[in-house]
Amino acid sequence: MLGPDGVPLDHGRTVRLFPAHVRRAAEVRDGGCVFAGCAAPTWWCDVHHVLAWVDGGATDLANAALLCERHHTKVHHGFRVERRPDGRWRTWRPDGTEIRTGPQRTGPPLATAA
Template sequence: MPPHIRRAAELRDAGCVFAGCQAPTWFCDVHHLLHWAHGGETSLGNSALLCERHHTKVHSGYRVQRVGDRWRTWRPDGTEILIATTRLRT
C-alpha cells in the first residue's frame, strides 16, 4: 500500500474498523475491501485499517463495509455485529 494511502486511512479510520475493536493505527494493516486480484483498486475508498486478528477474520468470511461515515461489520452468516455504546462515568 502506498504510504500516502496508509496515512489517509490512519487519519480517517483512527484504528481497526472491525466492530468493537480499539487497536491503534500502528497495530493495523491496510486491507483491500475488494481484493486487488478481483479487480479492486489500491485507493483510500477501497481500503480499511484492520488489526491482524480482524484482518484474518475478514479473509475467513467476515466483512467490513463503510456506510456513509461509519464502518459496519458482518459475520459470515450475514448477521451484523452490533456493539452497544456505553457511557463513561465522569
C-alpha cells in the same frame, strides 16, 4: 483524488500494495481498526482492500480499511467490513448477520458524484 500534499490517493489497479501516503490517509480517516468493537490503534493495523485486489479492487483510499492482524485474518475467512455513505463502518459475520457491539469508528462521509 489528491491528498493535501498533492500526492495521488487513488492508484487504481496500477499497484497492489498501499503506498505509505495512502496508509497515512487511512490512519487519519479510520483512527484504528474498523472491525466492530475493536480498539486497536493505527500502528497495530494493516491496510486492507475492502474489495479484494484479486476481485478487481482498486488500491485507493475509498477501497482501504485499517484492520488489526486478528480482524484482518477474520475478513479473509468470511467476515466483512463495509463503509457506509455517512462514514461509519459496519461489520458482518460469515452468516450475513451484522456485529453491532462496541463503538463504531467514523470517518468523514463518502464523497458523492455531482
